[in-house]
Amino acid sequence: MVKPLKVYQVWKGNNIIWCGGRLIFGPDAKATLLSFALIATPVVVFCVFVAKHLIHIFPAYNAGYAILVVTVALTVHVLLLLFLTSSQDPGIVPRNSHPPVEEFSHDASAPHTLQFPRIKEFMVNGLPVRVKYCETCMLYRPPRCSHCSKCDNCVERFDHHCPWVGQCIGQRNYRYFFWFVASAAVLCFYVFSMCALYISLLMNKGHHSVVEAIKISPASVAVMAYCFICFWFVGGLTGFHSYLIANNKTTYENLKYKYSNQPNVFDLGCIHNCFEVLCTKRKPSRINLRAIVQEEHVASQPRFSRSSAPEDETPHRPRAKVEDDLEMGLDILKTVRRRSDELSDEEFGTGSNGATYHTTGCTPDSDNEIPVIRTMTESSSEARDLDISVGNAACPSSPEQK
Secondary structure: OOOOOEHHHHOOOOOOOEHHHHHHEEEHHHHHHHHHHHHHHHHHHHHHHHHHHHHHOOOHHHHHHHHHHHHHHHHHHHHHHHHHHHHHHOEEEOOOOOHHHOOEEEEEOOOOEEEEEEEEEEEOOOOOEEEEEEOOOOOOOOOOOOEEEOOOOEOOOOEEEEEOOOOOEEOHHHHHHHHHHHHHHHHHHHHHHHHHHHHHHHHHHOOOOOOHHHHHHHHHHHHHHHHHHHHHHHHHHHHHHHHHHHOOOHHHHHHOOOOOOOOOOOOHHHHHHHHHHHHHOOOOOOOOOOOOOOOHOOOOOOOOOOOOOOOOOOOOOOOOOHHHHHHHHHHHHHHHHHHHHOOOOOEEOOOOOOOOEOOOOOOOOOOOOOOOEEEEEEOOOOOOEEEEEEOOOOOOOOOOOO
């Protein structure tokens, strides 16, 4: 008996999926390990060479131990937020297996032409918002949704793809990301302050100069310099994203100057914006990586995720994309034949989605014989020339077929 496949085993994005679909990382998940090391290493140095001595300097009420406990607690908190940001679904919109057939419409000037709108408008807070059609995911992106080229997914309320986290920052993990950078800024400030305090205590207790105190504890100065540099980075990010939250913008919208010449329909005021982003209940994920794949997807050969099989065991299917395009062409062809019954074998039909349909010139001898159909699918970035043969056609094979 063939074991049924699950969604994470046929996942078409560039994500790295672990633990049977429970954790989903970006394609550059190694960046998460680097960020872990950049946070944990200076904290370990601080605890070993600075906090250990502060325990003896503040013996009353175990104040020295409190400094060490706060440091460890802050570090664990920051690392946990980093893990949640990088391993959670950022708000991926499930891609369709076929284009939205119901969106095809006839053009009155060209009776055999099907129009496919690339842009649609939705009303948000009484104002129109334009949404675009995604060629890769074959869907109309929801408002504020964008397609990440690195992860190869459409992400709701797309903010940016963070190289340090190795994951897209979107609707479902933006809150974790903001608290991560804010907590990292607090940790940098705290460790910097404790190192400065230790240097000051060395100067006052032994009547040493600054140079002598630095020679006694060079690790303190090294950690202070590291925290100073990092604080400008994460502190600046915290301030920038605080501005974005207050105005209900995303990094992507801010860089594109999207609301420079038009009002922001999502701006509800500073207080309501902060409440919406930071305090509202997080929306459930729209993807279920552990669900069983439907039969129509099982019929086609899946593209395995990186976590489901090693590279040497992953099936090599260089024509998998071609087969998907053939299936898409068949679906569009059925729509043309259903809505344009009078279309003859020699006529052409071009839809606004860039697909051109051409029936080769051969006349079937019986009703059960179906001619060979040649479909040209063109987009703004590429053109795919596909030969689709349905059933057993009686006409001779065309030299144009690939």
